[in-house]
Amino acid sequence: MGFLDIDKVTKSYGSVQVLQETNISVEEGEFLVLVGPSGCGKSTLLNMIAGLDGVTSGDIFIREDRVNDVRPSERNIAMVFQSYALYPNMTVKGNISFGMEMHGVPKSERDSKIAEVADLLQISPLLDRKPGQLSGGQRQRVAMGRALTRDPDVFLFDEPLSNLDAKLRVDMRTEIKKLHQKLGTTIIYVTHDQIEALTLSTRIAVMYGGYLQQLGTPQEVYDNPANMFVAGFMGSPSMNLFPAIFKKHPSGMVVEISKKDGSFIQLPFDRPGVSDTLDGRDIILGIRPEAITDPEGADPTSQSIYKAETLVEIIEPAGSDTFVMTHLGGKDVVGRFRAHTAAKPGEMFTFAFNMNKAVAFDPTTEERLA
Known part of the structure; x- marks a missing residue:
């Protein structure tokens, strides 16, 4: 006891x-x-x-x-x-x-x-x-x-x-x-x-x-x-949660995420328990704002930084950081960028995703999958 x-x-x-x-x-x-x-x-x-x-x-x-x-x-x-x-x-x-x-x-x-x-x-x-x-x-x-x-x-x-x-x-x-x-x-x-x-x-x-x-x-x-x-x-800003799909890829499992213009980005999702049997499964992808940043501000110790270009919607300066919003999976997604980022509203910009920090949830039960 x-x-x-x-x-x-x-x-x-x-x-x-x-x-x-x-x-x-x-x-x-x-x-x-x-x-x-x-x-x-x-x-x-x-x-x-x-x-x-x-x-x-x-x-x-x-x-x-x-x-x-x-x-x-x-x-x-x-x-x-x-x-x-x-x-x-x-x-x-x-x-x-x-x-x-x-x-x-x-x-x-x-x-x-x-x-x-x-x-x-x-x-x-x-x-x-x-x-x-x-x-x-x-x-x-x-x-x-x-x-x-x-x-x-x-x-x-x-x-x-x-x-x-x-x-x-x-x-x-x-x-x-x-x-x-x-x-x-x-x-x-x-x-x-x-x-x-x-x-x-x-x-x-x-x-x-x-x-x-x-x-x-x-x-x-x-x-x-x-x-x-x-x-x-838990967390402020809270974790980004948006729809994605598991897809089988020659290099391993990826998550496919829709962009605002109807195109898609694919980001590797290599985790124990995530196998080919999940190919095509709808998920809710969770990733915290600090794991989405500009390439220069990405965690240099992570082996899972992947880049994707997407449209910048809103910029919110916050002193030591800048919060940059884009649109993924039909949801507003917030990244925590460096204070003097070059990202500008209405322009395409390269976002860096630390996929070591990404998690997947079941859309129905809302429980953690991986």
């Missing part, structure tokens, strides 16, 4: 099942992020771990102890909410110490713990202020400080950065990552932001429609998506 085990857990409200049978094992010290769109079941699962919501079927174990019927206050977990949940009439110091006071921790020990977490989170100068005098980022640090004083088995974060502006979110992501590296505690973190998931986690659980779609490291989920939902959800 792991440090925290979610074993065949489901959740229903009446006849509506909002979380299908879910199995996740979390090791001690892991940073697991539950990510997915609104309504996918991630917050429901977090609330069941916390004990705020009951389990319909299945079991949850912490340190091999079944906690289904254990009260939230007795689970030794600490939760940081999206809304901070601070007491407005208390000072920062009062908010951090409140839980310890309720558990009868002696004042000297409380003061020592407050000083320790205030120093760790760099909020020592704020201890005598009230929440209304703090910025959003400072309030989030106070909420984290209150959780840290618990010395819990598991930290639970429920979309803690969603109320912050873009720059502050980036800063707080860094602070949370530093905190995890310093303390080595087990964290379960819920977000709908896939960039947060990729940058913070040691493993990601991608959820959709109440189902666990994929569980793996950030690199595994990004490079080898299990299905079209994961491919399209």
